[in-house]
Amino acid sequence: MSLRLTARGLSVGHPGRPVLRDVELDVAPGEVLTVLGPSGCGKSTLLRALAGLLPPTGGELLAGGRPLTGPGADRALVFQEDGLLPWRTVRRNVELPLAIAGLKRAERRAPVADWLGRVGLDGHGERLPRELSGGQRQRVQLARALAGAPRAVLMDEPFGALDPQTRAAMQRLLLAVWEKERCTVVFVTHDVDEALLLGDRVAVLAGGTLAALHEVPGPRDPAADRSALRALLLTQYT
């Protein structure tokens, strides 16, 4: 069900001036890969390439072993903010992937209500995005991304604009949802602790290349000691 994503010698950007160069990456089905790096290192570019929004200028990209030709419902994208369509209510935003998939109005109702409940937004369905807090909007984005039952979810610093408490709550929510769905997740962040908390592996991007790839000891286990990797990442990251 979940999707394998593979980059072989991937370059993206303008010919002669690539934003990403020669990236070798294999994201296993059901894995959570966190991508760490400073601003401008090409994190978002990698994510957009995986989403199919940016065509590779070199190398190749595979989704489930087949060449990736463009965006599709199997790879959902979650943005840092303002990803919701502001003229659609919360409910109509969440049902959007289902409507695109061709489900009838009556068939959409139950899954949308289910997802709104799972992200803790019961009773907010008829509100407009501008009437919600930043954290609530990200909950809606998460629900919308997952309502279409994608095989991979690509997240571009989804909690980067939230205050620390809301961010921690969203991380717990994401993990709870992922436990059940087990879809492949590529999660871009510039926060070392967030990368360690969520990921099976951490990829470090620097200057448009893949600088390092680390296995996280005891992924998502609150008891695991990751201080050594944390120290290493802090040096690599800067």
Added chain:
Amino acid sequence: MTARRRLLRAAALLGFLGLWQLLTALKVEAWVRFDHLPTVLQVADALRTQLGTAVYWQDLAESLRRICTGFALAALLGVGAGVLTARSRTAADLIGPVLELIRPIPAIALVPVAIMLFPENEQGIVFITCAAAFFPITVATRHAVRAVPPRWEEAVRTMGGGTGRVLFGVVLPGALPGVVGGLSVGLGVSWICVISAEMVSGQYGVGYRTWSAYTVLDYPGVFVGMATIGLLGWATSGAVELLGRRLTRWLPAPVPAGVGA
């Protein structure tokens, strides 16, 4: 709207009419001369008489029909051309230069073209009305479409949405606030041009009637025509504004004037 603001608006209108009445009734001559202008009461009298005639209502209906047809056509064509030129480089290269060349020509200067092009006067007037509104609507739409955040489109495309979904589900609703601005401006220009065209080549219509009142020195009649144009313009642009507000309720609520800094 608060009672205070309604009162202020009514007072402004009454003040304007009062000043006009005063200047014309006293036949003030101070470089500008008000001695030939009809007073408000004379105009009101003439209006009362005209309201009882079938011709007045026929003219009004005729002008409204022309503007509605021309403006609706312009809205369709203008939004279409705006979206096309903003979204497709080929379209921008193909129709952009022609549009930019025609755009500076005042629509009313197209009267000779309209007369040669169309078998009937009527179609010519609608054509001029349409041409007038077309450009502001096209330009506003083009800018509004370009200003739609790409991320909304990316979101829909990564949900599997195709071109149609992106166009009707993202681009058009996202550009709507800007399009409404273009419609508002377009309607104003449309009124100017429908009245001018009627004055030049009409056989009915408020513009035609206003001009023919002038040619027989019926000055109160001229002012009845002007007042009618003003009221019609006000009502139709109010309707467009209202529709625009209804459709863009999702926009962040504006900070009311006078609040804050």
